[in-house]
Amino acid sequence: MTDFSNEPTSRSPKQGRFAFARAVLANPLGLVACVMLVAVLCVAAFAPFIAPYAPGDLQIFKMNAPPGDGYLLGGDGAGRDILTRLIYGSRNTLAGAAVAVGVAGLIGVVTGLIAGYFGGNRDVVLSWVSDGLMALPALIVLLAFYQALGASIYLSMIVFGIMLSPSFFRLTRNLVNGVKHELYIDAARVSGLSDLRIIVRHVLRVIRAPLVIQTSIVAGIAIVIQAGLEFLGLGDPATPTWGGMLQNAFANMYTAPMAILWPGLAISVTVASFVLLANAIRDRLQQGDRVTAGTTPKPKPAPSSSHPRGDSPDDDVLLDVRDLVVGYPGKGGWTEVVRGVSLTLRRGEVLGLVGESGSGKTQTAFAILGLLSEGGRVLSGSILFDGQDLAHFSEKEMRPLRGKRIAYVPQEPMSNLDPVFRIGYQLVEPMVAVLGISRTEAKARALELLARVGLPDPKRTFSAYPHEISGGMAQRVLIAGAVSCKPDLLIADEPTTALDVTVQAEVLELMRNLQAEFGMSMILVTHNFGVVADSCERVAVMKDGAVVEMQEVTKLFAEPAHPYTKMLLGSVLNDTTVRSYVAPRNPEVTA
Amino acid sequence: MNPQLLVDCIDVNTHFGALHVLKNVSLTIRPGETVGLVGESGSGKTTLGRAILGIGPVSSGRILFNGTDIAGCPPGARAGEAAAIQAVFQDPYSSLNPSMTIEDILIEPVIARGLASRVDATAQVRKLLKQVALPTDAAQRYPREFSGGQRQRVAIARALALSPRLIVCDEPVSALDLSTQARVLDLFIEIQERTGVAYLFVSHDLSVVRHISHRVAVMRSGEIVEFGECDQVTARPAHDYTRRLLLAAPVADPIRQAERRAAFQALEKGN
Numbered sequence: 018m019t020d021f022s023n024e025p026t027s028r029s030p031k032q033g034r035f036a037f038a039r040a041v042l043a044n045p046l047g048l049v050a051c052v053m054l055v056a057v058l059c060v061a062a063f064a065p066f067i068a069p070y071a072p073g074d075l076q077i078f079k080m081n082a083p084p085g086d087g088y089l090l091g092g093d094g095a096g097r098d099i100l101t102r103l104i105y106g107s108r109n110t111l112a113g114a115a116v117a118v119g120v121a122g123l124i125g126v127v128t129g130l131i132a133g134y135f136g137g138n139r140d141v142v143l144s145w146v147s148d149g150l151m152a153l154p155a156l157i158v159l160l161a162f163y164q165a166l167g168a169s170i171y172l173s174m175i176v177f178g179i180m181l182s183p184s185f186f187r188l189t190r191n192l193v194n195g196v197k198h199e200l201y202i203d204a205a206r207v208s209g210l211s212d213l214r215i216i217v218r219h220v221l222r223v224i225r226a227p228l229v230i231q232t233s234i235v236a237g238i239a240i241v242i243q244a245g246l247e248f249l250g251l252g253d254p255a256t257p258t259w260g261g262m263l264q265n266a267f268a269n270m271y272t273a274p275m276a277i278l279w280p281g282l283a284i285s286v287t288v289a290s291f292v293l294l295a296n297a298i299r300d301r302l303q304q305g306d307r308v309t310a311g312t313t314p315k316p317k318p319a320p321s322s323s324h325p326r327g328d329s330p331d332d333d334v335l336l337d338v339r340d341l342v343v344g345y346p347g348k349g350g351w352t353e354v355v356r357g358v359s360l361t362l363r364r365g366e367v368l369g370l371v372g373e374s375g376s377g378k379t380q381t382a383f384a385i386l387g388l389l390s391e392g393g394r395v396l397s398g399s400i401l402f403d404g405q406d407l408a409h410f411s412e413k414e415m416r417p418l419r420g421k422r423i424a425y426v427p428q429e430p431m432s433n434l435d436p437v438f439r440i441g442y443q444l445v446e447p448m449v450a451v452l453g454i455s456r457t458e459a460k461a462r463a464l465e466l467l468a469r470v471g472l473p474d475p476k477r478t479f480s481a482y483p484h485e486i487s488g489g490m491a492q493r494v495l496i497a498g499a500v501s502c503k504p505d506l507l508i509a510d511e512p513t514t515a516l517d518v519t520v521q522a523e524v525l526e527l528m529r530n531l532q533a534e535f536g537m538s539m540i541l542v543t544h545n546f547g548v549v550a551d552s553c554e555r556v557a558v559m560k561d562g563a564v565v566e567m568q569e570v571t572k573l574f575a576e577p578a579h580p581y582t583k584m585l586l587g588s589v590l591n592d593t594t595v596r597s598y599v600a601p602r603n604p605e606v607t608a
Numbered sequence: 609m610n611p612q613l614l615v616d617c618i619d620v621n622t623h624f625g626a627l628h629v630l631k632n633v634s635l636t637i638r639p640g641e642t643v644g645l646v647g648e649s650g651s652g653k654t655t656l657g658r659a660i661l662g663i664g665p666v667s668s669g670r671i672l673f674n675g676t677d678i679a680g681c682p683p684g685a686r687a688g689e690a691a692a693i694q695a696v697f698q699d700p701y702s703s704l705n706p707s708m709t710i711e712d713i714l715i716e717p718v719i720a721r722g723l724a725s726r727v728d729a730t731a732q733v734r735k736l737l738k739q740v741a742l743p744t745d746a747a748q749r750y751p752r753e754f755s756g757g758q759r760q761r762v763a764i765a766r767a768l769a770l771s772p773r774l775i776v777c778d779e780p781v782s783a784l785d786l787s788t789q790a791r792v793l794d795l796f797i798e799i800q801e802r803t804g805v806a807y808l809f810v811s812h813d814l815s816v817v818r819h820i821s822h823r824v825a826v827m828r829s830g831e832i833v834e835f836g837e838c839d840q841v842t843a844r845p846a847h848d849y850t851r852r853l854l855l856a857a858p859v860a861d862p863i864r865q866a867e868r869r870a871a872f873q874a875l876e877k878g879n
Contacts, residue, residue, distance in 0.1 A: 200703035204766065206663050207695045208717040209684045218716075222707045373785040374756075517648035518812065522856035522872055544786060547858030550865040570862050588790040589860045590815040595839040596797070598822035600612075601640035601804030 037226075040301050047297030053290040057283075061107040070098045072105040072257045081273035090279055093262065094269040103279055105257040110240060110284075113174045113258070117239035120178025122232055125185020130216050132186070133193025140190070147183040155180040155242070163251045170243065170252045177242060181235055188231055192224040226302055230295045237291035244284050259284050335505060335538045336362040336385070341398035341408070343377070343384045343562075351396060354380045356562040358398075362506070367532060367539045369553030369570070371546065373585075377562035378542050382508050384408075385540070386425055387415040403505065421451045424504035426528075428511040430491035434483035441479035444498050451502050466497040470527055489520035493527065500531050507532070510542045525552050546589050550574060558582045613672070614639045614774060614806050615660065620669035620679065622655055622830075629655050631830040632669070639773065640804040644821030644838065646814055646853065652830040653810045657776045660808065661695050662686060673774070691721060694767035698779035700759035704751040710737075710762055711747040717769045736765040740795060757788035764795065771803070778810045793820055814857050818842040826850045851875060 041047040060067060069089070079092035090099040128147070132140040155177065162176045196202070197220065205215045240259075246252065247260025254261065259280040266276035338360040344351035355377040362368050370378045383389050385400055387410060400407040402423070407415070419425075427433045435443060441463060448459040460479075467475035470493040483491060492512065499507055509528065513521035529552055532539050541553055549556055550570065557567045558579065566579040577583045615637035622630035629652050637643045647653040658664025660671055662683045671679040673690045683691070694717070697703040704713055714736050715729035724732075734744045740761040751759055760780060767775050777796070781789040797820060800807065811817050817824055817838075824841040826834040826849065834847040845851045855872035859865050 199705075200697040200699055201705040203663055204695060204697065204703055204763070205705075205716065205720075207661050207683050207693070208720045208766075208770075209686070209691060210716070210720045211684055214720070219705055219708075223705065373787065518814075519648065519852055519856040522858070522869070523876075525858070526869075526873070545858070546786075546860035547865065550860050550862045551858040551869060574861055585786055586860065588787040590790065590793075590819045593815075593819045595818060595842070596642070596820070596822055598638070598641050600638065 037301065041294075041297050044297045044300060046293045047301075050290040050293035050297060053286060054294065057107055057111065057287050057290070060104055061111050064104045064108050068098075068101040068104040070101040072097070072101055073255075074098065074101070081269050081276070083273070084275070091273060091276060093276060094265050094273075099262070099276060099279055102257040102262055103259070103283055106259045106262055106280065107283065107287075109170070109256050109258045110243065110260070110287075113170050113243045114236050114239040116171055116174040117178040117181060117243070118232055118236050120175050121181035121235055121239075122185050122228075124179060125182035126189050126228065128182070129186040129189025130193055130220065133190040134197055134212065134216055134220060143186065144190070147186045150180060151183045153180065156245075159242075159246060160251070163246075170247065170256070170258065173246060173251065174239070174243060177239065181239070184235065185228070185231060188227060189224065192227060193220055196220055196223050226298065230298050230302075233291045233295035233298070237288040237295075240284060240288050240291075244280075333363050334361050335364045335366075335403060336360070336540075337399075337401040338381070338385065339399045339401070341381065341384060341400060342396040343380050343389065343393060344396045345390075345393045353396070354393075354562055355384065358559070358562070358564050360557055360564065360567070362538050362540065364505075364538055365532075365536045367529075367541060367552055367554050369549040369556040370540055370542045370559060371544065371549050371556055372559035373544060375561075376559040378559045379510055380562075381559070382510055382540060382542050386419060386423060386508055387412070388419075388425075420447060420504075421502045422504055423506045423508065424499035424502065426492070426495055426499050426507065426509040426512045428514055430488055430495050430515065431483065433495055434491055436483050438482075439479070440481055440483065440486070440494055444479075444494070444501065447498065448501050462501065463497070466501055467494070470494070470497045470531075471523070489516055489524065492516060492520075492524055496524070496527065496531065500535060500537070503535055504537060507537050507539045508542070509539065511544070512541070513548065514543070514545070521548075528552065546574075546586065558585070612638060614641075614674065615808070616670075616672040617656070617660070618670045618672070620656070620659060620671060621667045622652075622659060622665055623667045624665075629830050630659070633827075633830070633832055635825055635832065635835065637774065637806050637808060640800065640806055641823065642800065642807040642809050642821045644817030644824040645808060645810045645827060646812065646817050646824060647827035648812060648853075650829075651827040653827045654778055655830075656827070657695075657778050657808060657810050660774075661693060661776050689773050692770040692772040693774045693776065694770060694772040696760070696763050696767050696775060696777045696780045699783055700756050700763055701751075701783075703763050704759055706751055709748055709750060713751070713762060714747075714766055714769055717766060721770065723770070732769070736768055739768060739799065740765045755788075756784050757792060760784060760792055761795065764792075764799070768799065768803075768805075772805060774806045774808065776808045776810070779812065780809075781816060782811065782813065789816070796820060814842055814853055826853065848875075 042051060075096040076092070077096050079088055080096040081094060082088055082092035084091045088098045088100070090103070093099055093102060128143050132143040158180060159173055159176060163173060166172050202215060202219055205219055210218065244260030244263060247258050248264045248267070250264060252258055252261045262280040263277065266273070266280065270277060338358060341355055341358045342353055343355035344353045358377070358381050360368065370381060372378045380389070384395055385407065387407060395408045398408060402418070434440065441460065444463040444466070445456060445459040448454060448462060449456055464475045464479055467478050472478045472490060472493055478486060478490065478494065486494070512528065513524050516524060525548065528539070531537070541548070543549060553570050555567065556570050556573045557564045558581065559565065560581050566573070566577065566582050568578070573582065574586070577586055613636050617633060617635040620630050620633045621628070633656055635643065635656070645653045645656065655664055659666045659679070662678065662681055666679040669679060670677045673693070676690060678686060678690050711730060711733050714733050715726065718724050718729040718732070719726060733747050737744050737746055742758060742761050742765070751762065754762065781792050784792060793816065796807065799805065807820070809817060809820055821838045823836065824838050825832050826841065826847065828849050834841055834845060834850045841850060842854065845854055852875055855868055855875060859868055
């Protein structure tokens with residue numbers, strides 16, 4: 018039985034089912050918004066117990082009365098208690114918003130799931146309907162319905178919900194399109210789940226968070242629009258609502274200016290709470306496991322450039338990396354991904370940098386290129402390239418070196434060509450910029466290079482767009498671009514990993530020939546020991562950000578010294594004896 | 609019909625619009641056997657796997673499983689042992705739903721088929737985890753808390769939940785690190801020896817296929833160009849294309865690789 022403990026466990030923050038809600042509440046804005054919304058909901062639910070009067074009670078002598086004398090917030094234009102109306106108003110306002118959101122969400126999400134999951138004609142028809150609804154001006158439609166159906170705010174809110182449903186439809190449809198090709202959907206289909214259960218169990222579950230955010234925002238919008246309609250006089254004057262109160266207060270603005278404040282405040286606070294809650298959820302989603310802003314640790318003081326200049330009199334050495342430490346800001350200070358790597362590379366030599374994922378091989382290469390991702394930096398050590406220490410070069414200082422003296426071949430050829438520009442343009446522009454040659458000269462050179470890297474029809478490739486060529490051809494184009502400025506050092510990061518094995522053999526052959534022809538030094542980052550054996554002269558084996566062994570290639574394979582190297586070489590599947598087939602007689606039943 | 613065969617694909621054709629993706633593909637799998645399916649990208653190897661699983665189209669031809677034609681029959685409409693055919697996919701990151709616990713993932717196939725109540729299915733989870741050498745406390749955790757190799761173990765455990773007689777494995781180790789890959793392959797072999805499940809093992813890597821297969825089929829442009837005993841196909845291939853695949857794959861030994869490279873170049877020049 019294989020041993021579980023040998024496999025690295027990824028960071029496991031024990032997250033329970035309610036961790037997400039807790040995280041949202043930990044955000045002060047999220048907490049305030051939730052408290053406010055819960056308070057408004059409670060007021061609405063227990064209105065008869067809280068309100069001092071019934072909503073229709075009026076005392077004629079308290080028309081537009083100032084606060085006090087039994088009316089805590091004063092009286093409205095008809096002599097009713099503003100506080101009571103406000104409390105009962107929250108009921109009707111929230112119920113109206115809930116109707117709009119409920120209708121919009123139900124229609125939008127259901128149709129969005131159908132359109133996104135099944136696609137085809139259903140998607141086309143539903144998208145047309147949705148676009149048509151979006152093209153209608155909502156307010157005008159509502160006014161028209163008011164004329165036809167009369168003064169029911171609930172009917173208006175149902176109509177408004179239908180008008181709002183495209184926003185849910187579009188969101189849901191796009192989210193579903195994003196997840197429906199995930200392999201777990203295929204796995205669920207293989208398990209025999211019906212489409213309906215796949216949609217409910219898998220799709221809806223994954224996309225629910227953005228839908229919650231949308232619901233919260235739409236609830237805010239619905240309250241505002243509803244209040245607006247009532248303010249225009251479209252509500253039922255007998256039902257207390259915040260919008261209706263606003264209208265009443267507005268009519269009496271010169272006699273009781275304060276009365277307009279209360280419904281306005283109630284609307285603002287509730288809407289703001291909905292929007293803030295949406296923001297808090299969104300922040301939590303986007304944050305993921307990343308470090309929150311503001312906690313970035315201070316960079317360590319720049320290390321003294323302790324590299325003794327006279328230490329490498331060997332002119333033959335092109336690159337001398339010493340005690341390189343690369344870190345990224347983490348939760349409690351710097352997370353070191355490269356921990357004291359030392360390498361030397363002679364002129365014209367091919368060095369393999371080999372290791373498993375997370376070993377720091379790519380980070381080492383990127384540190385040499387000066388292309389560490391956002392936040393990453395060289396914390397200490399030196400990178401001597403032809404006598405210059407690149408470790409603390411600024412972007413500006415790196416620019417004349419990169420592309421001209423240090424070139425780079427990436428892993429994913431397709432994503433490193435801009436789909437918008439023709440290949441010729443992408444080769445000519447850098448040459449014009451870096452070498453300062455004329456455009457015609459650069460074009461002649463580019464055609465020559467495309468022929469050199471083995472493309473059968475250089476002219477056609479020159480005028481082709483990236484999507485018109487295969488992955489292997491794209492990698493040849495990138496190699497042509499990398500060697501176009503005759504670099505001293507070529508750094509290739511898994512250059513053949515994305516390619517088919519026969520194409521890989523051809524590309525490795527090409528790189529080997531170009532390296533010999535131009536006399537370049539090369540660093541080949543790879544996880545494949547076959548590629549190492551094929552192309553490298555020396556090999557550095559990396560593990561957990563450190564080089565555990567550096568050897569001539571024949572020696573490394575013949576007598577690996579470090580136990581980790583031995584383990585890796587032992588995992589290579591060459592020369593395994595083949596299995597012989599024995600028909601199972603009485604197989605033990607699983608599970 | 610051969611009663612010795614678990615799977616018998618006869619002249620399977622698949623078209624995607626104008627593209628002819630599978631061309632008269634015939635392939636057999638015996639009970640408890642691993643058939644390796646090798647090919648480069650676009651060769652149709654994944655399409656064949658999906659056709660057998662019932663989640664990919666079949667234009668013509670028959671796929672007999674235990675003698676019953678299951679071609680074009682979606683998984684939900686299959687009955688008996690054909691309903692238990694399972695899959696392990698390439699990418700362990702996208703093959704497990706990030707919002708479900710490992711337990712929910714593992715009981716899903718059983719619940720979907722209505723074979724057991726939720727309580728009974730949950731009782732099986734511990735056993736499944738043990739089979740793939742994962743700790744039992746993994747059940748309440750989420751996929752994101754596990755490494756690639758561990759996730760692939762979860763995917764294997766899910767495939768075992770229905771006690772299938774066939775698992776279609778689509779590049780199940782190509783996203784894994786070298787040492788993890790070797791351990792997961794050994795797990796596949798160990799499970800096969802214990803349970804007698806058969807694998808259709810789709811991979812682009814001839815050395816992986818050689819390690820696990822009894823017989824190997826080589827695909828190119830939708831056709832099977834060579835199908836035979838593992839040792840013969842992966843060491844002494846009869847077809848030129850297989851030979852090219854074999855010689856193109858670099859071997860982890862500088863001296864032998866130099867020879868292999870020379871042989872590959874000789875073959876390329878000969879063509």
